Amino acid sequence: RRRERNIASLVNSRLPQKMIDFLKVAGELGQDMGWEVYAVGGFVRDILLARPNFDLDLVVEGDAIAYARRLARQLGGRVKAHVKFKTAVVILDDQRVDVATARLEYYEYPAALPTVELSSIKMDLYRRDFTINALALRINPGRFGQLVDFFGAEQDMKNKAIRVLHSLSFVEDPTRILRAIRFERRFEFQIGGQTLRLIKNALSLDLFSKLSGTRIMHELQLIMAEENPLACLNRMQELGIMEAIHPLLKLSADRVQVLMELGKVNNWYKLLYLEPRVVPWKLYLLGLTMGIKRDQIGQVTSRLRFTTKEEREFLQLRDMIGDALMRLMSWREDKSRLSRLSAILRPIPLEGVLFLMARSRKEHIRRGISQYLTRLRDVTIDVSGTDLQEMGLAPGPAYSAILVRVLEAKIDGRAQTREDQLRLAKRLGRALSRTCKEGDGS
Ligand code: ATP
Known part of the structure; x- marks a missing residue:
């Protein structure tokens, strides 16, 4: 022994x-x-x-x-x-x-x-x-x-070597190829010479195409939760693994650029210890699938065995981002209001907001999104439906319209205190009932 x-x-x-x-x-x-x-x-x-x-x-x-x-x-x-x-x-x-x-x-x-x-x-x-x-x-x-x-x-x-225990290791389980890369990059080791040959051999035998999407996705999720996912993804590209997973996932220079920005934004957010936490794969997959047309994205999500619900949510997220990018183009820090920025971003899940921040080349938009994440999205108002009732306003859809306007005013710094907000609510209530009466009269 x-x-x-x-x-x-x-x-x-x-x-x-x-x-x-x-x-x-x-x-x-x-x-x-x-x-x-x-x-x-x-x-x-x-x-x-x-x-x-x-x-x-x-x-x-x-x-x-x-x-x-x-x-x-x-x-x-x-x-x-x-x-x-x-x-x-x-x-x-x-x-x-x-x-x-x-x-x-x-x-x-x-x-x-x-x-x-x-x-x-x-x-x-x-x-x-x-x-x-x-x-x-x-x-x-x-x-x-x-x-x-x-x-x-x-x-x-x-x-500092990553080595398998025997030569059939990758044939037994091709996901180990992704694990090898993950550990190599995490510890800044090198995959050993023989082990690298076994990986290339396994890839030339196309073992990846037999691998279930669920298992690939699981390993991708682990990679994207690493400190430096891009280092792993670059290595995967170098070995032809991205295309082996799906040809549409080739890591182009554009995508590398965006993934780098995503990494920075993700680290920035992580250091703030804010809730909710980022789900890293949701963030990075947006970068990895950038440029893929809407009618082709299903090829990737089905290769990765997304459920119908996951696929729908991912598509929705991409759509929301596309829409928000357009609306953000006309947002000006000096002239537009923070409440408008807030309204654009509020429906979008955190990963989408961070993606928008990474993608925005304009400094004022990045600054605005940063304000949104650190401050604006948590703003709550100090008046409620009960207050509106006490003002004698009849309950109805007007309530939420008024409360949204009060929130916007608070975000824009026009109604900081409860007194300011009550006064604004009253004014809005009067204005609304006037328009209602005018509407009745016509
Ligand atoms: P991490 O630090 O990422 O959690 P880990 O080494 O603890 O890494 P786990 O995925 O938790 O990894 O697996 C625990 C152990 O199980 C590993 O150390 C390894 O010995 C073994 N193991 C995990 N996955 C495989 C696999 N696909 N093939 C062979 N052994 C595996």
Whole structure:
């Protein structure tokens, strides 16, 4: 058996105390039940790379569901079990932990592995995507902190390399191509030479066309949630993957430009910690599909297996943006009112508003949209329907007309206080009832 390095001191220095305590408890329970328990995957990788990661995955060389139930009972949490997959999720107040059973029968390996010689943790790790994700950390007492590295992950981390575990990896699961790119760009690693050849080979076999749109979309969503999605998309283009997904998705120079702007705007918004949060793929997909004609967009959304509802919403969003772009052209900061800008933007979902901000070359429009997002969209007025009733106005459609006008006035700084707003509402009410009477008379 290869020597296992003990990284307990690294674990202790890089994880929050709460997490260390949890791992200890989880290891002791494994010991009690007579099973080895490991932390695995990205969690272990990120300890070594000194990156915060609180998504803990445990693997038990035993019955994961029975283990998870006892762990939850001990810590006062809940369990969601997937009997078919022999996995469970332990849900605690401030933490979710995935627990899996180390199994021998994940895939049929064409390479006819000498299965009997492999421990179950080794088999479990062997089915994973890259060496850096195929690490395990023992947590049972006495062995706590021992790093299980069968495939040279530590060496690959030193060399900053993304490497698969065997040559059929991409044939088994082509989504790993997108995962390779995602990790490469995230860590600023390089996909290894042999691994890159295997990717090119898989692409030349057109394995992407057999991949379901749902799985591609899932990976695209993960890519777009990365710190720098454009770096991933550029790499995908370089390898011909964008067109392999759909010819209409070729990453043109124009699209790169817009995606860059979208990245900036997205980061700006993220730093403001405003609600709602951006759904990154909704934002970036607008850039990726820029220039595709309305009657062709369905080709892309159906390749990516959008539901009818998702497709309708995406088309609507694109239409709203097109319409808003036209209306924004005539908006002038000096002469037009902020309330008008607000009225243009209000019906548009956040991702659309950010897209408009990224697309606007005119500085005053960007500034206006920024004001809208940070201030205007949250403006509420201090008068209500009850106030209108107390003024003796008959309830009806006039109410919302008046309240909208009051809101506009407040946004434009013409009715800041409740008194101002009541006065304005009264005036509008009188004017409205006059026009109604005139209307009755004619
Ligand atoms: P992230 O930091 O993006 O969450 P992660 O490594 O934690 O990355 P997950 O998608 O949460 O990634 O997957 C957890 C683990 O499961 C990975 O570390 C990897 O070992 C394994 N895994 C995930 N997807 C695949 C796949 N398509 N093929 C093989 N192994 C996979």
